[in-house]
Amino acid sequence: MDATLRHPPTGNPGAAALSGLRGAARDDGGFPERAGGGFNPGATAWAALALARAPGSSALAQRAAERLARAQQPDGRVAVAEGHAAAIWPTPLALLAWQATSSSPEQRERAERFLLAVSGTVSEVGENSVDKTIVGHDGTIPGWPWILGTHSWVEPTALAVLALRRAGRASHPRVQDGVRLLVNRQLSRGGWNYGNTTVYGTELVPQVDATGVALAALAGMIPAEAVAKSIALLENAMSEVRTPFSLAWGILGLSAWGRRPAGTATWVDESLALAGRYGGYGTTHLAMLLAAQDAGGTLSP
Amino acid sequence: MTRTKSWTRREFLSATAGGALLAAAGLGSWRWLRGRRVTEVFVAKASSYRADLAAIIVAGMRELGVMPAEVAGKRILIKPNLVEPRRGAEHINTHPAVVLGAAEAFLRLGAAGVVVGEGSGHCRDALMVLEESGLGEALRGQRLSFVDLNSDDWEDVPNAGGASGLASFALPLTLRRADWVVSVAKMKTHHWAGVTLSMKNLFGVLPGTLYGWPKNVLHRAGIHRCVADLHATVRPHFAIIDGIVGMEGDGPIMGAPKSAGVLLMGRDLPAVDATAARIMGVDPARIGYLHLATGGGDALATRAILQRGEPIAGVRKPFALVERIAAHQGLRL
Secondary structure, eight states, X not given: OOSSOOSOOOSOHHHHHHHHHHHTOOTXXXXXXXXXXXXXXXXXXXXXHHHTTSTTOHHHHHHHHHXXXXXXXXXXXXXXXXXXXXXXXXXXXXXXXXXXXTOOHHHHHHHHHHHHHXXXXXXXXXXXXXXXXXXXXXXXXXOOOSBTTSBOOHHHHHHHHHHHHHTTOTTSHHHHHHHHHHHHXXXXXXXXXXXOOEETTEXXXXXXXXXXXXXXXXXXTSOGGXXXXXXXXXXXXXXXXXXXXXXXXXXXXXXXXXXXXXXXXXXXXXXXXXXXXXXXXXXHHHHHHHHHHTTTTTTOO | OOOOOOOOXXXXXXXXXXXXXXXXXXXXXXXXXXXXEEEEEEEEEOOSTTSOHHHHHHHHHHHTTOOHHHHTTOEEEEEEOOOSOOTTOTTTSOOHHHHHHHHHHHHHTTOSEEEEEEOOSSOSOHHHXXXXXXXXXXXXXXXXXXXXXXXXXXXXXXXXXXXXXXXXXXXXXXXXXXXXXXXXXXXXXXXXXXXXXXXGGGGGGSOHXXXXXXXXXXXXXXXXXXXXXXXXXXXXXXXXXXXXXXXXXXXXXXXXXXXXXXXXXXXXXXXXXXXXXXXXXXXXXXXXXXXXXXXXXXXXXXXXXXXXXXXXXXXXXXXXXXXXXGGGTTOBO
């Protein structure tokens, strides 16, 4: 079965998406991003997350989780690929997948230890530093990077916070730092982008996907008033969003704050119907849309 | 990757004599004129995106000696500059009309196929960038496909430059399988690099899965050094710069639109970028990656670049620079 939906689904788009996702599983239990591709840790984690709560799919989710366990390195990281050990960003996604499938306790513990031990590079830029006139955020707060040896950014930090919270580490200083970082990177008008607030005094522009993942991570960790502008901004934007990555994170982020959009089911179906425009969606997009439909469970705090 | 052009003995000797692999990267487009080594850049006036851009590009390619026999049957990768999703902001991303014009030009010359690929630097959601920029609808109208290079499979290729210290680059298979790589960039100022043109546009070929969003691995290794190294490693075959509406001031995102009314093109990316910089009122010799890519010699001098089409003086439109931005200081011609 193909990893993509090559034609607009008919009838029940959600069922077609689930069928497409199930059929994308590789013989080794992992998932490719695209049909015929190799094992992809990020896509596999998203597939496990979606399938763990999908009817009749728990065995596939377990196999995906086991494949991720085999990809884990002794220090706990799950990297994008062999030879690219610094690309650690799939680690929190793998941890979320193991949590969702209630599997791999040893791997979970190793992943937690790894995440708590690593951070993005921190700068000497402080709240009162003159360099704040160049880059507006506080670069001294440790979060998580996409790639080891680089700075902390919004999505990898939010994913690590989400995974570590689910592991019962919400009060750990590193998780609290992660929350602090996300709050610091929130734009004054509301919302987040990839992780820069102002550069040379000009505020940058929020993005739907980054806003959704940050809100998902912060739910229950800070008062609602602290993110009120971001929630309002996202709610205003969602009616026009149909691309899978942004739509899914937008729904997941709002749902985490008890604001699941009324249009969720329709929007997800509409997004699935657009897959043919792009030659079909890959595993990550299909799995994220299914997870978004199940926003009450997949990534709830 | 299928490379249709091999190095001539003269090019090889020039490169080894110069002792700089970086400087050698663009040698395929140099020729000798009255004892001087020169390259050619074509500058065309284009007052709006409604102009027949394909015809302008075909004419420019003809002026530059790009013949149908050279393009026929080739697979072309067009790499636009798509940075962020911003509806209606035609000064941020390469305009869809320029991408379509370039695709049409290559197809008219007999290319076997054209694919458009980008690995957006600031946004995980490539489809959002594609749609908000207007390029998605434009490509669908012409049945052209788009590849998100951020999530493409890749091949690790040794760094042919050596300026950054990075041992290799992970190049997307879409790029490796292309016969011609064409950088279709935007004419913009840049608050870290001074200007972003066809060479800086190459950052977008690298997958975010391995370089991050933004591609912070490259920032850490040095923006100018990485641009030069990527140019040496990717060795793009052609560059087109959308200067119809560019960006001045605090580019590459937050600056203001600047109507320069030009399209530039050429085989030699440093020369194309140097010419674009001059049109912007920027001294190309002060752009770090141009200096690195040309070995610090006189390759950026006006006498080394044969201007085809419009003379620079006739289209010069100084772009606003920002005094407090360190990368802009001292750039003005």
